Amino acid sequence: MVGTGYVGLTTGACLAGLGHRVTCVDVDQAKVARLSAGRVDILEPGLSELVSRGLTSGRLEFVVGARDAVRDAEAVFLCVPTPMGAGGSADLRAVEAVTAEIGDVIPPGCALITKSTVPVGTSKRIQAMLGRTDVPVVSNPEFLREGTAVEDFLGPDRIVVGSDDAAAARWVGDLYADLAAPVVVADAASAELVKYAANCFLAMKLSYVNSIAELCERLGADIDLVTEGMGYDRRIGRSFLKPGPGWGGSCLPKDTSALVKVAESVQYDFTLLTSAIEENIAQRDRIVAKIAGAVGGTLAGSRIGVLGLAFKAGTNDLRDSPALAVASVLGALGAELTAYDPAVGGHIDGMTVVDDPYQVAKAADAVVVLTEWDEFKRLDWTYMAEQMDGDSVVDTRNLLDPHQILDAGLSWQGVGRPRAALRRKVAVS
Ligand SMILES: NC(=O)c1ccc[n+]([C@@H]2O[C@H](COP(=O)([O-])OP(=O)(O)OC[C@H]3O[C@@H](n4cnc5c(N)ncnc54)[C@H](O)[C@@H]3O)[C@@H](O)[C@H]2O)c1
Numbered sequence: 001m002v003g004t005g006y007v008g009l010t011t012g013a014c015l016a017g018l019g020h021r022v023t024c025v026d027v028d029q030a031k032v033a034r035l036s037a038g039r040v041d042i043l044e045p046g047l048s049e050l051v052s053r054g055l056t057s058g059r060l061e062f063v064v065g066a067r068d069a070v071r072d073a074e075a076v077f078l079c080v081p082t083p084m085g086a087g088g089s090a091d092l093r094a095v096e097a098v099t100a101e102i103g104d105v106i107p108p109g110c111a112l113i114t115k116s117t118v119p120v121g122t123s124k125r126i127q128a129m130l131g132r133t134d135v136p137v138v139s140n141p142e143f144l145r146e147g148t149a150v151e152d153f154l155g156p157d158r159i160v161v162g163s164d165d166a167a168a169a170r171w172v173g174d175l176y177a178d179l180a181a182p183v184v185v186a187d188a189a190s191a192e193l194v195k196y197a198a199n200c201f202l203a204m205k206l207s208y209v210n211s212i213a214e215l216c217e218r219l220g221a222d223i224d225l226v227t228e229g230m231g232y233d234r235r236i237g238r239s240f241l242k243p244g245p246g247w248g249g250s251c252l253p254k255d256t257s258a259l260v261k262v263a264e265s266v267q268y269d270f271t272l273l274t275s276a277i278e279e280n281i282a283q284r285d286r287i288v289a290k291i292a293g294a295v296g297g298t299l300a301g302s303r304i305g306v307l308g309l310a311f312k313a314g315t316n317d318l319r320d321s322p323a324l325a326v327a328s329v330l331g332a333l334g335a336e337l338t339a340y341d342p343a344v345g346g347h348i349d350g351m352t353v354v355d356d357p358y359q360v361a362k363a364a365d366a367v368v369v370l371t372e373w374d375e376f377k378r379l380d381w382t383y384m385a386e387q388m389d390g391d392s393v394v395d396t397r398n399l400l401d402p403h404q405i406l407d408a409g410l411s412w413q414g415v416g417r418p419r420a421a422l423r424r425k426v427a428v429s
């Protein structure tokens with residue numbers, strides 16, 4: 001397993017738990033030392049336990065240096081980063097570096113598997129770089145979500161394996177036999193495209209929901225009721241319908257951008273997807289405007305309490321966090337920010353990060369919810385109101401019970417929920 005991040009560590013620890021012998025490799029020596037001592041830095045329920053069990057059983061080990069690690073491997077998984085590169089395409093330097101590092105020492109017959117998200121054509125490129133016909137290259141994209149990585153890995157909706165060597169693809173699919181998930185066996189290009197097609201579909205779904213939320217505000221409808229009504233249609237589904245400050249995280253932004261670039265490379269103008277990306281920026285700007293409105297129109301000199309910094313609840317990952325993006329625009333426009341996130345501490349430029357949620361309310365003109373942590377629902381909002389100078393609460397995740405906020409003497413604004421929508425929700429039977 002090359003790369004011990006969200007994907008590599010989860011895959012390694014889970015496969016060890018399923019009985020495989022796994023060596024996890026990273027270039028980060030300090031991380032390897034921590035992991036070898038059983039210390040996991042990321043917030044992933046169940047992962048520490050799996051790592052400890054793997055270490056104790058001897059089925060899991062952590063090392064620096066891929067060359068030695070792959071010498072007697074039957075399968076090598078590439079789980080290294082593929083961030084957004086200059087110009088918006090996927091940056092494949094880590095994938096290529098590992099391929100170059102191990103290319104001449106992978107044993108014949110060993111499958112080289114891309115679990116990293118890589119553009120269509122990467123399997124072919126790796127095969128060409130290897131210059132070997134005795135090492136099949138297989139695409140096996142990963143669909144786990146951060147915050148539920150172990151649960152998602154062990155209970156996937158599907159496994160996708162793709163290669164121009166069909167037998168190798170099926171062999172990789174068999175590694176997951178214990179997971180009882182449907183296995184889609186494909187050619188390499190199709191498997192690589194599944195990953196982008198899925199992530200970009202999710203991003204488009206969210207941009208669509210955020211657009212409908214905007215319409216709700218302008219038309220006096222309630223997005224919670226609209227999405228509830230939509231979600232019962234099994235063709236649409238109930239999940240991924242929550243409006244918010246925009247979608248983010250380490251995957252959706254870079255993967256949407258990369259697919260636009262892939263489309264450009266074959267002269268296809270993917271306007272549906274570029275619109276979804278533009279809509280995501282517009283959503284962030286509308287949220288900033290809403291917050292500005294809540295402090296009287298001028299952010300300069302205002303004091304804003306920020307609840308939530310992570311890109312979604314359940315993770316301490318700040319990569320491409322919409323919460324941080326909104327906060328940084330507020331800061332750039334002159335607002336003074338005090339922020340709290342249950343999973344994030346330390347210094348962040350442009351704001352004071354505190355470790356007590358009530359401190360964000362101190363002398364604040366407005367308090368803004370940017371990440372949907374359940375903990376914020378349980379705050380004593382009467383006490384929050386007493387701490388504040390102003391009375392505005394902007395709930396960009398529609399997380400709080402508006403009635404509780406109003407009862408505390410504060411004003412409440414959500415997303416796609418005009419004030420008229422504060423009436424009781426219509427029950428669906
Ligand atoms: N994070 C997710 O939820 C998720 C889900 C599915 C797919 N993916 C994809 O999986 C890939 C990895 O993502 P991640 O979030 O796990 O990354 P990450 O940043 O959490 O971890 C990557 C790890 O790879 C290590 N690394 C970098 N270069 C290396 C090299 N040359 N040799 C060995 N190790 C090296 C880094 O030190 C780091 O520990 C990306 O392509 C991503 O798009 C991520």
Ligand SMILES: O=c1ccn([C@@H]2O[C@H](COP(=O)(O)OP(=O)(O)O[C@H]3O[C@H](CO)[C@@H](O)[C@H](O)[C@H]3O)[C@@H](O)[C@H]2O)c(=O)[nH]1
Nearest residue numbers: 142143144145146240241242244247248249250251311312
């Ligand atoms: O109803 C919703 C659901 C999500 N989001 C936002 O969308 C973003 C992405 O959320 P999520 O998809 O849960 O995060 P990730 O952990 O990045 O997972 C995505 O990206 C991974 C990396 O490719 C894939 O493996 C997963 O299948 C895919 O869901 C976050 O900012 C969320 O706050 C909403 O605003 N409303």
